[in-house]
Structures are given as structure tokens and as C-alpha cells.
Amino acid sequence: MKRTAEIRCGRRTVEISNPDKVLWPDAGITKLDLAAYYARVAEYMFPHVKDRPMNLHNFPQGVAGKGFFLQDIPDHFPEWIARVTVPKRGGTVTHAVAKEPATLPYLAGQNCITPHLWSSRVDMLDRPDHMVVDLDPSGGPFHEIRAAARAAGDLLRAKGLHPFAMTTGSRGIHVLVPLRRTADYDRVRAFARTLAEELVDEHPHKLTLEHRIENRGDRIYVDVLRNAKVHTVAAPYASRPKPGAPVATPLHWDELGDRRLTPDRWSIKTLFKRLDAIGGDPWAELRRHARALPR
Numbered sequence: 324m325k326r327t328a329e330i331r332c333g334r335r336t337v338e339i340s341n342p343d344k345v346l347w348p349d350a351g352i353t354k355l356d357l358a359a360y361y362a363r364v365a366e367y368m369f370p371h372v373k374d375r376p377m378n379l380h381n382f383p384q385g386v387a388g389k390g391f392f393l394q395d396i397p398d399h400f401p402e403w404i405a406r407v408t409v410p411k412r413g414g415t416v417t418h419a420v421a422k423e424p425a426t427l428p429y430l431a432g433q434n435c436i437t438p439h440l441w442s443s444r445v446d447m448l449d450r451p452d453h454m455v456v457d458l459d460p461s462g463g464p465f466h467e468i469r470a471a472a473r474a475a476g477d478l479l480r481a482k483g484l485h486p487f488a489m490t491t492g493s494r495g496i497h498v499l500v501p502l503r504r505t506a507d508y509d510r511v512r513a514f515a516r517t518l519a520e521e522l523v524d525e526h527p528h529k530l531t532l533e534h535r536i537e538n539r540g541d542r543i544y545v546d547v548l549r550n551a552k553v554h555t556v557a558a559p560y561a562s563r564p565k566p567g568a569p570v571a572t573p574l575h576w577d578e579l580g581d582r583r584l585t586p587d588r589w590s591i592k593t594l595f596k597r598l599d600a601i602g603g604d605p606w607a608e609l610r611r612h613a614r615a616l617p618r
Contacts, residue, residue: 328355330432332362335403335425339432346385346436347568352591357562358431360591365424367604368560372427374444376407376418378555379430380437386564390436394418397433404429407445409553420445436564439555443508450504451511452613455556456519457546459495461539465586469579471522471530471543472496476576478522485612487605488579490586492563492571495543496579497556501613508552514616515547559606562591570594573606 328342342355361368379393396406396419405420418441421427430438442451458471475498476486489497502511522545523530531542549556557563557571569587572594578584589597598604 332425358428361427369424371559376441378439379435456498459544492569503615506616512550515550519545
């Protein structure tokens with residue numbers, strides 16, 4: 324008989340099958356370790372995840388194996404995992420939705436390394452409540468990514484918006500802007516594109532909108548395509564399928580000036596020491612800074 328383990332999160336006890344399965348061989352991190360991380364980080368992570376459709380980046384053989392994105396929620400998921408059905412070309416797709424914190428360790432038990440989120444919530448699926456600028460490096464030093472994020476923040480503030488920054492746990496930085504839900508996806512995407520064009524015009528030798536990697540050179544790609552409907556981004560505090568189990572980590576804005584900052588600086592083993600040191604989630608008040616998209 325296969326061993327199982329239990330994780331308590333909120334008002335539920337979640338059963339984790341095959342808890343000793345190693346998901347990160349380089350760090351010796353198991354499925355139970357991941358589930359325990361998500362149960363513990365739920366205090367900070369769940370407010371950012373709640374009520375959003377999710378795409379699940381699953382790795383049944385661990386991060387050394389092949390992963391895949393799961394959109395349609397499997398029938399065996401329990402009833403307390405919420406669902407939302409949306410149209411797609413040729414039919415519909417039913418996404419998992421987190422209605423309670425225990426969703427996070429449950430998904431870890433299903434081999435989900437990274438939940439990726441819509442930028443809208445189920446009560447207003449056509450109205451994003453944030454916009455994301457993804458700064459993707461092309462091989463240059465990371466201090467240039469930090470500088471690009473600060474430049475994006477300056478431009479956003481000039482337009483009356485309030486930027487937040489997050490290391491992705493992968494390669495770059497996300498600059499996220501909380502929005503009041505007054506604009507639909509098309510308008511948010513168009514605004515993001517115009518913003519990116521302005522940013523590239525100001526820094527043409529450092530930044531690019533070139534989608535093809537081979538045409539970027541060393542310039543940083545300003546990716547705003549994630550603001551289209553049904554596109555997703557990694558959740559704040561989500562683990563990533565990279566060596567050492569790094570996590571996507573929200574920052575205080577002034578941390579962009581820290582020369583020690585890297586996209587994978589914190590992992591599921593070190594994040595809580597950081598949160599204790601800085602007094603909790605730097606994005607705890609994010610929604611208070613939501614602004615209407617300027618016309």
C-alpha cells in the first residue's frame with residue numbers, strides 16, 4: 324500500500340498521496356515539502372489567488388521530467404475545489420478556482436508546481452483587476468532588468484497608476500498594476516501595448532517589443548501579451564520548476580535598488596525567513612492602490 328500523509332490548512336485536512344516523491348532532485352524537495360510550503364504560505368498567497376481561474380503547471384515526474392499545463396479540472400477533484408466554465412474555440416473549458424486556502428496544498432498533492440492565474444475574477448470575468456508588464460531578459464546582467472522595472476514604474480506613475488514589482492522565480496521581473504474593474508480586456512491590452520511602445524521609445528538600446536528571440540540581441544523584451552483574455556501569469560508566492568525550488572516573490576518597490584536581487588533569490592526553503600524579516604507580504608495593501616485605467 325502506498326503511503327499517504329495529511330496536511331492541515333484552514334478548516335480542511337488534505338491527504339497527500341506518495342508524499343515522498345522527490346520533485347526537485349537537486350534540492351531533495353518532496354511532494355510533501357511542497358504541500359507543506361503551500362499550506363504555510365497560504366496566509367500570504369491566498370488573497371492574490373482567490374476567485375481567479377487557474378491553469379495548473381503540473382510535473383508528475385518532478386521538475387526533471389516533462390511538465391504540462393492542465394486547464395480542464397479533472398473529475399476526481401473534490402467538490403470544495405470551485406470551478407468556472409468558460410467558452411473556448413470549439414467548446415468550453417472548466418478551470419479550477421480557489422475559494423479557500425486548502426486549494427493550494429491540494430493542488431501540490433496533484434503535482435502542480437505552479438498555479439498560473441487569470442487577471443480577472445469569476446464575478447467579472449471580462450474585467451481585469453490588474454495589468455502586468457513582464458520584463459524578460461535576453462542574456463544581459465540582471466541590474467538592467469531592475470533598471471527597466473524602475474523605468475516602467477516611473478512611466479506608470481506619470482499616468483496616475485501605482486506599480487508593484489515581483490521577481491518571477493524564473494528569469495525576469497513582473498511589474499503589476501492594480502486596476503479598478505472599469506475596463507475590459509481589449510482596452511487593458513491596448514493600454515499595455517501603448518505603454519510598452521512608449522517605454523521602448525525611451526530606451527531603444529535596452530528594451531524591445533521584438534517577439535522573436537533571435538532578433539532581440541541583448542535587449543530586454545517588454546512582454547505585455549499576458550494582458551490578453553485567458554492568458555495567465557505565475558501566482559505570487561508560487562514555486563517554479565527551476566533548480567532549487569525558487570518562488571515568485573513580491574517586493575517592496577525600493578528593493579529594486581538592491582544589487583543582491585536576483586529573479587530566483589528566494590525559494591520554498593528561504594521565503595519565510597524573508598517574510599519574518601520584512602513583516603509579512605509587501606503586497607498586502609495592493610488592492611487599496613487600484614486605479615481606473617486612464618483614458
